[in-house]
Amino acid sequence: MAEDIDRYLRQDKLPHIWCPGCGHGTIMANMLRGFARSGLDQDKTVVVSGIGCSGRASGYLDFDTLHVTHGRALTFATGIKMANPELTVVVVTGDGDGAAIGGNHLIHACRRNIDIKVVLFNNSIYGMTAGQFSPMTPTGATATTAPYGNIDQNFDLCELTRSAGATFVARGAAQHPRQLIKIFQEGFAHRGLTFIEAITQCPVNYGRRNKLGGARDMLNWQKEHIINQKKYESLSAEERQDKTPSGILYQDEREEYTEKYEKIIATARGSEN
Amino acid sequence: MVAKKGRVKVARPDWCKTCGICIEVCPVEVLELGKDRIQIIYLENCVGCENCELSCPDFVLKVVNEDEE
């Protein structure tokens, strides 16, 4: 049987206000299933989110939660972790919140390898504010701010966070819930900066404008285009063109930031005496 | 102990937003959209695979042991 997620949800805040077919609910539910499997303590876990439809997740989650200003979830999370290194700290963010206004904080959190689990709901658009392009909107796609097509190059956030210093990097999608559960289970258990890109559909402000159909069609698009890393590697360069690899893409061990900081505290105390 | 077979249940009927994702991911014919919520029409077809439960964005469906239906 699938893990019971009811105990992690604030029942009085549900049903949630995400649109019909929005993938955010699927990502959140499978994040909770992964959390249940990781064996971490609900009462020792803090969830911090920024602004956006994705950011609303913290309101539905029965953990200690903090819903903060746009793009700044990682700064609050860094403060929480520095003051209480024993806590599990999870950041829920969107592609606008985490890669545009908050992009700077993302690369620096990775650089420090601070033990924060960053879950970025990537729906390729600013959903909440009705469809402006984000740094994750593919080139050529349309948005309210790119009615003739987006000329910007979108990020590969997994490559970006990996090269910035994250020690666990994974990508999943709403279409592949079992893979998502596994990614979350292992990502939550990792010590160090964990970056999980969760691809999700926004049928209302992305799908409709880009003629991708409704939620069901968008999920079928994910099925075709987001493929397991092993399969991806077996493809020719040409076949890879319109595909994106998923799974745990990178994992490594490197000294974690709060551990280094504890040593500094000990050294400073020692030199006082 | 032999594992009991699981079957789908509409655990939170009021939370359904009729997106149809559960129908899309179901390998057989069990579910159908009613006027304002999902309906189980052929429970006997359900193989308990949990695809619908894991994909529903609104936490409506649950696969439960047959004796809990």
Ligand SMILES: Cc1ncc(C[n+]2csc(CCOP(=O)(O)OP(=O)(O)O)c2C)c(N)n1
């Ligand atoms: C400082 C500031 N600038 C702009 C906004 C307006 N705003 C609210 S949500 C949002 C974008 C959210 O997009 P994303 O992070 O992709 O989340 P989604 O809604 O798509 O889940 C913006 C620009 C704001 N709330 N605060």
Ligand code: SF4
């Ligand atoms: S606007 Fe898009 S991202 Fe926001 S709740 Fe609706 S479908 Fe989801």
Ligand code: SF4
């Ligand atoms: S996936 Fe969930 S919300 Fe969508 S129609 Fe099925 S039961 Fe309803």
Ligand code: SF4
């Ligand atoms: S458990 Fe599987 S077979 Fe049964 S309704 Fe859900 S998706 Fe269909």
